[in-house]
Amino acid sequence: MRTSLNARRWAAGTAVSTLLMVGLGSVSNAAEAKQDKADLVAAATRYGQPNLYTSDVDKMLNFYSKALGFTVEFRFPAEGPGMFGTVSKEGTYYITFSSYDTIKTYTGLPHIGKSTHKQSDVAVIVSNVDQAYNKAKKAGAKALMAPKDQPWGERQAYVADPEGNFVQLSTHTDH
DSSP states (O other): OOOOHHHHHHHHHHHHHHIIIIIGGGOSSHHHHHHHHHHHHHHSOOOOOOEEEESOHHHHHHHHHHHHOOEEEEEESSSSSOSEEEEEETTTEEEEEEEHHHHHHHHOOSSOSOOSOOOOEEEEEOSOHHHHHHHHHHTTOEEEEEEEEOTTSEEEEEEEOTTOOEEEEEEEOOO
């Protein structure tokens, strides 16, 4: 019997989540738990995440953690101005941030820089759109669209993060 790629991905993700929830309960100390979790997360297949370019990695890490509830997972370098960083939401949704200069220097890609043309957004699923919208505004986000119910069964709002990237705040509704 052949299984689809999506079914295999779902099964792998479910297995890793189960290992994280069940397996870490038997670890005897915090150091072992941290290492076991790191090993399991590294073993989990990530199929990608958005990478947002920025002039200030630390500002973005702080905004996404304080305003939207993400956890800062990684920052490079440990000291001095950030060149690269990663945040996650509940260990399943990751966003990375790279400075414009880092991308230009290490990839040679042309035309890297702040743009006024937006063609995409980062969607963040939240339990309460109105609260998340207000918290994001208090953290310095620019309000783009106040929370409203959409005909396809979601409540949505849009803000712009400190770099001007569009962030869609969304939750499923029952209508």
